[in-house]
Amino acid sequence: MPEIQIGGYVPFTTIDYPGKLAAVLFLRGCPLRCAYCSNRHLLDVGSGEYDPAKVLDLLRNRVGKLEAIVFSGGEALMQGDAVLDYMRAVKALGFSVGLHTNGFYPEMLRRAAEIVDWVGLDFKTTRDKYKELVGNDVAYERMLESLDSWLGTGRGIEVRITCDPRFITKSALSEIADILAARGVQNIAIQKYIPHFDDERDKTTPDAREQFFNDTNLRDKINAMFENVIWRE
Numbered sequence: 209m210p211e212i213q214i215g216g217y218v219p220f221t222t223i224d225y226p227g228k229l230a231a232v233l234f235l236r237g238c239p240l241r242c243a244y245c246s247n248r249h250l251l252d253v254g255s256g257e258y259d260p261a262k263v264l265d266l267l268r269n270r271v272g273k274l275e276a277i278v279f280s281g282g283e284a285l286m287q288g289d290a291v292l293d294y295m296r297a298v299k300a301l302g303f304s305v306g307l308h309t310n311g312f313y314p315e316m317l318r319r320a321a322e323i324v325d326w327v328g329l330d331f332k333t334t335r336d337k338y339k340e341l342v343g344n345d346v347a348y349e350r351m352l353e354s355l356d357s358w359l360g361t362g363r364g365i366e367v368r369i370t371c372d373p374r375f376i377t378k379s380a381l382s383e384i385a386d387i388l389a390a391r392g393v394q395n396i397a398i399q400k401y402i403p404h405f406d407d408e409r410d411k412t413t414p415d416a417r418e419q420f421f422n423d424t425n426l427r428d429k430i431n432a433m434f435e436n437v438i439w440r441e
């Protein structure tokens with residue numbers, strides 16, 4: 209089996225796969241460079257800190273205690289066939305397989321659909337701001353292609369929007385909600401941007417970060433558009 213590069217491991221979480229006890233594997237490598245990234249140590253592929261075979265042994269020992277394994281990152285799909293093979297091995301242990309993705313690899317996501325049960329997809333901002341936020345020209349189109357192809361599978365998805373006021377406005381959030389609702393998305397999570405110590409570009413204020421969450425009209429409008437809206441404050 210080709211080796212995947214694992215840069216982090218969370219052995220137990222209740223919030224990373226809806227309704228299931230899960231472990232999370234953080235894979236190294238990401239094609240994007242988001243201004244607010246809090247996992248910068250994972251952005252270069254480099255060599256993994258965890259031995260994949262030993263991690264698989266650990267997971268084998270958690271059969272019956274955990275229900276799902278989530279592949280996060282970085283961008284797990286950047287590791288190509290190696291990650292698909294590893295997901296198959298995880299699935300063979302009886303776990304559900306989750307994926308947190310930025311949607312940059314629609315073709316890989318199509319192939320992963322035979323294994324992955326649930327996806328958390330980042331919809332980072334509107335088209336006009338995407339490049340400035342992620343540092344890549346084609347990321348928005350690829351993310352939309354990934355979204356549409358995953359919706360076509362009928363499998364579970366949560367679309368996540370992180371409200372960093374440097375890159376998103378309330379009207380932009382409303383516009384994104386319209387785009388998602390028009391596609392039939394039912395589960396979304398609206399996440400507060402929380403500055404972290406190595407976000408050297410951060411100039412945001414608490415009021416600016418909270419504006420998305422304390423506007424009752426905006427909340428009511430968005431809540432009425434979807435089956436589930438999680439406001440992660």
Ligand code: SF4
Nearest residue numbers: 238240242245282310
């Ligand atoms: S997609 Fe995620 S891991 Fe990659 S740079 Fe953006 S925030 Fe960081």
